[in-house]
Amino acid sequence: MRSKKIFLVFFALLLLTFNLTLASPQQSLSQVHEANYSELIKSVNMTEIKKHIEFFASLGTRATGYEGNLKAVEYIYNYFKSLNLSNVYMENFTVAEPIDYGCNVTIISGPDAGKVIRIYPIRPNLVCTSTTPPDGLTGKLIYVGPGHLSNFDGLEVNGSIVIMDWYSLDRWIYAAKLGAKAVIFIPPKRILTSPLGWSRRLKYLDGVPLKFPRFYVEREGALSLLNNLGEEARILANQTWTKVQVINIYAFLKGKSPTKSEKFFVLTAHYDSYSPAPSIAPGAQEAAGIAALLELARYFSLHPPKYSILFIAFGGHHQALTGSSWWATKYLRPPGDPNRNKTFEKNFIMQINLDLYTGTDIPYFTSYLGAWSINARPYWELGDLWERPAEYFRLVVEDVNKKKPEGLPEGGYKIRAMGGLYSYAGLILETEHPPTQPWKKFPYDHEPVLLIGMPAYTITTAFDNRPVYGEPFDTIDLVNFENLKTQLEIIRIFLVKLFNIPDKDYDYYIRELKEHLMTPRWLGYRTYDWCSVKGVVAKWSKRINDYVPVSNALVTFTCIGGREIGPFIYLRRFNFTDEYGRFEFTGGNQWDAIWELSAWKVDSIGNVIYAPDFGRRAWAPLIQNFAYRVNSLGVCDIGFLVIFKAASLVFYDVMSTTSLSLVVTETGIQYPVLTVYQ
Numbered sequence: 001m002r003s004k005k006i007f008l009v010f011f012a013l014l015l016l017t018f019n020l021t022l023a024s025p026q027q028s029l030s031q032v033h034e035a036n037y038s039e040l041i042k043s044v045n046m047t048e049i050k051k052h053i054e055f056f057a058s059l060g061t062r063a064t065g066y067e068g069n070l071k072a073v074e075y076i077y078n079y080f081k082s083l084n085l086s087n088v089y090m091e092n093f094t095v096a097e098p099i100d101y102g103c104n105v106t107i108i109s110g111p112d113a114g115k116v117i118r119i120y121p122i123r124p125n126l127v128c129t130s131t132t133p134p135d136g137l138t139g140k141l142i143y144v145g146p147g148h149l150s151n152f153d154g155l156e157v158n159g160s161i162v163i164m165d166w167y168s169l170d171r172w173i174y175a176a177k178l179g180a181k182a183v184i185f186i187p188p189k190r191i192l193t194s195p196l197g198w199s200r201r202l203k204y205l206d207g208v209p210l211k212f213p214r215f216y217v218e219r220e221g222a223l224s225l226l227n228n229l230g231e232e233a234r235i236l237a238n239q240t241w242t243k244v245q246v247i248n249i250y251a252f253l254k255g256k257s258p259t260k261s262e263k264f265f266v267l268t269a270h271y272d273s274y275s276p277a278p279s280i281a282p283g284a285q286e287a288a289g290i291a292a293l294l295e296l297a298r299y300f301s302l303h304p305p306k307y308s309i310l311f312i313a314f315g316g317h318h319q320a321l322t323g324s325s326w327w328a329t330k331y332l333r334p335p336g337d338p339n340r341n342k343t344f345e346k347n348f349i350m351q352i353n354l355d356l357y358t359g360t361d362i363p364y365f366t367s368y369l370g371a372w373s374i375n376a377r378p379y380w381e382l383g384d385l386w387e388r389p390a391e392y393f394r395l396v397v398e399d400v401n402k403k404k405p406e407g408l409p410e411g412g413y414k415i416r417a418m419g420g421l422y423s424y425a426g427l428i429l430e431t432e433h434p435p436t437q438p439w440k441k442f443p444y445d446h447e448p449v450l451l452i453g454m455p456a457y458t459i460t461t462a463f464d465n466r467p468v469y470g471e472p473f474d475t476i477d478l479v480n481f482e483n484l485k486t487q488l489e490i491i492r493i494f495l496v497k498l499f500n501i502p503d504k505d506y507d508y509y510i511r512e513l514k515e516h517l518m519t520p521r522w523l524g525y526r527t528y529d530w531c532s533v534k535g536v537v538a539k540w541s542k543r544i545n546d547y548v549p550v551s552n553a554l555v556t557f558t559c560i561g562g563r564e565i566g567p568f569i570y571l572r573r574f575n576f577t578d579e580y581g582r583f584e585f586t587g588g589n590q591w592d593a594i595w596e597l598s599a600w601k602v603d604s605i606g607n608v609i610y611a612p613d614f615g616r617r618a619w620a621p622l623i624q625n626f627a628y629r630v631n632s633l634g635v636c637d638i639g640f641l642v643i644f645k646a647a648s649l650v651f652y653d654v655m656s657t658t659s660l661s662l663v664v665t666e667t668g669i670q671y672p673v674l675t676v677y678q
Contacts, residue, residue, distance in 0.1 A: 035496050037405035044488045045295060046481060052291035057284035057476045062273040064319055065097040065244030072271050072290075073247045076313045079294055080251035083301040085311070087252040092245040093326045095319045096554060096574040098124050099244065100279035103215060103237035105161070105184065107224070108138070110231040117221040119184060120277035120472070121239040122214040125205040127554055128648075129239040129606030130182075130213035136236040137161070137181045137213065141229050147171030152178060161233055163225055167192060170202040172214060177652040182213040182235055186222035191467050191478075203276040206558075206572065209600070209608050210650060213237060216277040216472050241554055241602065243576050246316030248323045251297065255499075257306035264308035265499055266351040268324070269293040270317035270445055275472040284476040285468060288356040288484055295488070296495065305499035307349065314445050318470075320573045321371060321445055324353075325587040328448035334527040335520070336632035345518070349510060350389065351456040352495070353446040358479050359464030361409075361486035364436055365393040365417040365494075367450055367457045371443035371571055372559075372593070383419075385513040389457060390419035392501075392509045396494050413490050416462040436462045442469070448587060452530045453517050455510070459491055531630040533557065534584040535638040537577045537599040539610070539645075540617040547619070547640050549581025550601070553610065555641065557585040558596045560623065588636065596623050599641045611646035618642050 055075060059068030073090065080088045100121050107115045121130040139161040144151040147168040158179030163186060164172060172183045185203065203214060213235065217225065225233075249271075255261035271290040273283025290313060297311050316322030332348075333340035356363075367386060394417045401412035416436050442460070449456035461483075468474040501509070516522060537555060538547035559571035577583045577599075588595060597620065601610035612622055619640035630636045 035493060035500075037400050037403060037493060038407055040493045040496055041405060041407035041489045043299060044485060044492055045298070046485050046488075048295050048298065049291050049484065049488065050481060052294050053284060053287045053479060054476060056271070056273075056287035056290065057282045059282075061275075061279055061281040062271060062283055062287075063097075063275075063278035063281050064095065064246055064272055064316055065099050065242060066279060069272055069315070070247075073249060073313075073315070076249045076271060076290070076294065080249065080297065080311065083251075083297055085251035085253055085297065085301060087250065090247050090249050091327070092247045093316065093322060094243055094575065095246055095316060095322055096241050096576050097244050097278070097319070098129055098239050099242040101238040101240055103130070103235070103239065103279075105215075105217075105221075105225070105233050105235045107228050108232045108234050110228055112224065112228055112231070115224060117217060117224055119215040119217045119221065119235070119237070120280045121237055122185075122216060122276050123204040123278065124239070124241075124606065125208055125210040125212065127241070127556070127600045127602055127606075128209045128211040128608065129241065129602065130215060130237055131239050131604070131606040132182075132213060132235055132237045133605055136234045138232060138234045139181045141225060141231055141233050143226060143229055144175070147174060149174055161235065163222075163229075166216075172203070172212075173652075176210070176212045182215065184215045184217050184225065186217055186225070187219050187473055191471075191473070201276075209611075209648065211607055211648060216275075216280065218280070239606070240604075241574075241576075246319060246322045246326070248315055248327055249313040251311040253297070253300055253304060253309045253311070255306050255308040256304040260306045261308050263347045263349050264310050265349050266310045266312060266449075267293060267296060267354070267495070268312040268314055268351060268445055269354040270314040270323065272315050272317050273474070274318035274470050275474070276470070277472050280472045281470075282472075282475050284474050284479050285357050285466070286474060288358060288479070289354040292354050292356055292488055292491065296492065299492065300499070303496075305496065307499050307501075309499065317443070317445060320571050320587065321443055321448060322573065324445040325448045328452050329530070329532065329586040332449065332452045332454060332526070334632065334634040335523040336527065337634070345454075348454060349514070351446050351449045351454070352498075353444055353456070353458040354491070355442070355444055355458050355460045356484065356487060357461040357464045357466050357469070358481070358483045359466065360461055361483040362414045362416060362462040363487045363490050364460050364462035365390050365415070365419075365457060366436075366444075366460065367419055367446065368444070369447050369450065370441040372447055372451060382513065382516055385516060386455075387419035388509045388513065389455070390417040392498070392505070393417045393494055396497050397490060400490075400493055407489070409486060413486070415490060419457070442466070448530070453522050453526050455513055455517070459494075461487065527632060527634050528630055531588045531634045531636050532584055532586045533588040533595070533597070533636050533638060534582065535597070535620060535641050536581045537583065537643060538581055538619075538640045539643055540613070547617075547642070549577075550599075550610070550643060551577055551579045551581055553577045553581065553583075553599045553601050553643065555583045555585075555597065555599045557588075559593050560596045583641075594623060597638065597641055598622050599643050601643065608646060608648050610643040613642040613644040615644070617644070 061068045062072045103119050103121050105117050105119050139159050142155045142160045143163045147164045160180050162175040162180045162183045164183050166185050166188045175183050269289035273281040273286050275281035314323035397413050397415050444458040446456035446458045537550045537553040541548045557573045598612045603609050619642050620638040
């Protein structure tokens with residue numbers, strides 16, 4: 001009994017110590033830089049913000065590889081140049097993406113015969129595109145609503161073209177196994193935010209190369225199709241895997257302090273958009289972050305802070321953070337790399353990434369990893385230091401609310417902030433993120449820098465389920481500019497304070513963390529915690545009795561598990577091999593992560609013609625952990641990734657008799673009830 005009392009006393013003291021640690025000895029801001037809060041609130045130019053968002057949303061899609069993406073790049077580049085920022089330039093990286101080269105459905109019977117309707121192909125099932133044969137696919141139009149099996153009753157599904165509601169989860173598979181030739185999804189009448197709203201990930205199969213065409217149609221086209229049920233229609237579609245460019249745009253603003261301007265903050269946002277049908281992805285709400293970056297660049301170009309700022313507009317956000325991954329890999333090298341830029345690392349202070357939405361007016365300062373989750377060594381050993389910039393964010397907003405400047409909303413500003421004490425704090429603080437970002441995990445472009453071991457955070461939007469995130473109907477009419485304005489006011493005040501931070505505050509909130517991360521021990525971790533993976537795709541040749549490299553093979557690199565890894569679709573990358581069969585991917589964070597590598601070749605209509613070889617000629621395993629296999633430059637060479645000539649045979653409803661059980665759907669505080677947006 002006495003031992004239990006001692007333990008309880010010890011535990012109470014431990015909690016007290018923990019709370020004191022969180023409270024920290026520094027509870028007030030230095031007054032060396034006294035910002036005029038009311039002027040900063042007034043300085044947010046919402047006219048410019050609206051102009052930026054309207055332009056980006058008007059492009060139809062900013063998905064990587066499309067014309068709208070290149071127009072967005074040109075717009076950002078020219079805007080940076082117009083601000084007279086220095087060193088405005090672009091870098092590009094290659095990825096493989098399925099590009100829409102034209103898809104339509106033509107009514108060929110009935111009163112509307114000859115009418116052509118534009119449709120948009122859904123992402124491939126793994127590698128199998130929605131391309132049709134040259135003469136197209138012909139069938140009768142039938143409508144099955146949400147696609148439950150009961151909705152198919154009495155309909156002649158075999159050989160048909162099925163029209164299905166968008167919110168139908170993965171029930172398009174019913175249409176495929178009942179013999180339909182294709183599915184066309186129609187827009188929802190109401191936008192839902194719920195697990196159903198996550199249905200974009202269910203419109204294609206992440207890991208199964210099933211050849212079955214799927215498309216999305218806009219509302220006007222959907223009405224035409226519904227008015228022609230029972231009529232014959234023909235689909236012609238060309239969706240082809242293509243080597244495309246991810247482009248980053250950079251600009252630099254030199255600080256005004258002669259003694260501080262050699263050091264710089266990095267302010268970033270991504271500009272690309274995405275949907276399951278990438279050729280229609282207006283991404284209006286998703287443009288809030290890049291619009292905020294451009295507006296902040298304008299403001300700081302007129303009011304330079306003490307410290308310098310490197311502005312970066314990242315591309316490839318929806319290609320597993322390719323833009324930010326390549327940038328981090330190029331400029332933050334392992335200690336053994338002769339090309340490592342020590343001066344750059346010494347002067348690098350912190351990355352602040354903007355990933356804003358408009359469902360609420362509450363900004364959220366976080367180092368949370370939505371893609372790689374808590375696969376980050378800094379969380380485990382430097383939790384208290386990692387929390388301090390979040391504490392600074394809280395204190396700045398508390399100071400604003402206390403002083404009640406003109407323009408402050410009634411009740412003051414509301415925020416959330418957590419620097420990343422997931423493991424340091426255990427369950428006490430680990431519960432902060434899920435209620436702030438209910439049930440959905442989002443990828444953020446600060447993650448590569450954090451995983452390499454440098455200070456990096458994102459300011460995003462709290463309590464916003466993002467019902468149109470990654471959907472083909474993320475349109476300008478759904479943007480709440482009032483909510484965005486409030487967030488931008490808070491962010492501007494915070495960044496002005498941060499970029500002019502007094503020495504005393506800098507030492508406590510930033511310098512101690514940075515110095516820990518620059519010690520030989522932490523630099524040594526960099527080699528293993530963030531690596532590049534390369535190899536050669538090959539096939540076995542009986543003629544020469546050896547492996548032969550395969551050029552132009554499609555390679556996919558995916559994280560499929562690890563320490564609470566995020567939804568692995570965020571970490572799926574595609575690229576082509578070069579003329580010698582070589583491929584390379586960056587961002588192979590290996591600390592407890594499990595990765596899958598596979599190579600394929602498809603023909604002109606999207607059928608698999610080469611697939612992974614699991615036989616005796618197989619070399620590198622498809623599923624791997626790269627721990628302890630990287631060299632001093634942070635590169636893991638896996639050798640040959642072997643493929644063989646193949647064809648497809650589809651089996652539906654395959655079930656393992658060893659686990660005949662149903663998945664239990666969790667409920668509770670972190671799983672909100674269904675919400676309907678009219």
